[in-house]
Amino acid sequence: MSTTYNVTDGVAVIALDNPPVNGLGQSTRAGIVDGIAKANADAAVSAIVIIGSGKVFCGGADIREFGSPKAGAEPNLHVVIEQVEQSGKPVVAAIHGVAMGGGLELALGCHYRVVAPGAQIALPEVNIGIVPGAGGTQRLPRVLGVDAALQMITTGASVPSDKLAKAPGQKLFDRLVEGDLLAGALAFAKDVAAVRPLPSVRDLSVAAPADAEAFNKARAELAKTRRNLEAPQRCVDCVEAATKLDLNAGIAFEREVFEKLVTSDQARALRHAFFGERAASKIPDVPADTPLRKIEKVAVIGAGTMGGGITMNFLNAGIPVTILEMKQEAVDRGVGIIRKNYEAQVAKGKLSQDKLDARMALLTTTLSYDDIAQADMVIEAVFEDMGVKSQVFTQLDSVMKPGAILASNTSTLDVDKIAEVTKRPADVVGLHFFSPANVMRLLEVVRSKHTAKDVMATVMAVAKKIKKVAVVSGVCDGFIGNRMIEQYSRQAGFLLDEGCTPQQVDKAVEKWGMAMGPFRMGDLAGNDIGWAIRKRRYQEKPNMRYSATADKLCELGRFGQKTGAGWYDYEAGKREPVPSAVVEEMLVKHRESLGITPRQISDEEIVGRLILALVNEGAHILEEGIASKASDIDMVYLTGYGFPLFRGGPMLYADMLGLGKVVEQMAAYAKNPRDDASFWQPAPVLAKLAAEGKTFNNAA
Incomplete structure (x- = not known):
């Protein structure tokens, strides 16, 4: 069993012992029930303490059992809490580290709760598409009040125990224990050993909110802040039920909601994202115990928008950075923007002036490569041109100390070739940050054929330290994300040829859930960037078809937001984008020149062509081994391209749609004479999985 049991001075101590977070797996649950029974049968025991071994009380369900028969095996968490609640001797939860999800629900079933300062308290189930399933939505409002409980349950956010313990009228914690938690819990347990009747959260009432419209207002706000997500809305329903029903009826209502949500597509998508983010950090051929290189000082080449954003990530993590530029004016401008970004955070109350000063103190600048020679890692963020980057890496090769990691922020270029201009190709890796680099969570880690395993292990660890979701990509033009988005954009262009307007395409795919449609995205990024890529394509891949509309737009100088017109x-x-008469006229003339009579195109077709373009190119990326698993592709799109979280990423979306249906729809698109029939031939792995009735995410 994943618990230990001992008796100290008349108090039974049940210690949860299921590393790393004392998850409530089947053996842990059984151990708690057995411990409660054993303590109640022992006349020498007057009280019981439940505590966590190691650094935490309990992180909730054991995620290793998700989807397995053990997850629902007896005793389930409801039974465990019932046994705790019905104990004839007082049960004290001693909380430290974290009490989350089922861990907090277990604590709420205890008669008393003592807590160490700094423990993180949360019911995060909403973030995997469900509601708390063991009474959390019913008991937490009884001890914190509706407003505080509703905030915690609908956001899943953790709150420090100190803050909750000091909240007026709170009944969650009975004592805040400074110093040794177990000693404090034992002393408290002895103090309450003779108290009868035993207190119970179930006996507390829940006052309805003073504002009769509070729940409806919460639903309306969540419809905006957690758009398209069902679980936050159902959390409101459950908390509202706590104000109207007794505890047993409220728990039955909560359970009914839980059972409906847990099998939904949204819950599947959010669970996929949860596990996919953790799986992304694991590289199949790089052992977890690979020794890491020391990264204590970083250099960044380039003080522009990208270089400044990259720099901020490291400053935020307390890592000193030296920025190298060629001219002092560029240095001053870049440092000024970094400071301005931090000052904006201070003005919004998101950062203290002390932290601003501390971060800026970690930043130094130079105009000489010699001054960065001792950096442990250097990241270039210069113009996206192979000639320019080759010059930079030749210079870095000559000055950087042995063992330094040399990283390129290239978004499309061949990292193998960049590595080969150096005499140390094993030290070279691609680190493709997404703009704005200090905001976007995604980091594509581009593994060249030369990159050493310890370099890969090190940069993945660094990514975690700077709070990025790192996804490994092999070397190809555009890597994972930009290679796929090119096919998405090509389809958007064909849709314009056939009769759509930019706003129609954008609205259709945004209504479906994308954060931004392809044309708004182009205007934000700069349409000239795509133009430069297409010019290269015309030379390298003359048979790849594009709509001419994007080139015509750029020929008019309409590069997007930065030029005030796109x-x-x-x-x-x-x-705010305003539909353009100039663009509409351009599209009309373009269609006339090709002899195209515009047709009405449904939102369904728009979404299907755009999203399945991502899917098919993603399948090619899997086929070629550029991505090691389908979930990595989904993580790229969820964290870097505004793909809707509730759909789980393009590859999971295809799985849920059914790969047979995906292939069927692609065959229909291939018959469109204005589209690119060759593209709609399914990637071999897609065709194979569809024929076998399998999915991308269970292909193994």
């Missing part, structure tokens, strides 16, 4: 018009100082 697929949309933009008013000075504003980012």
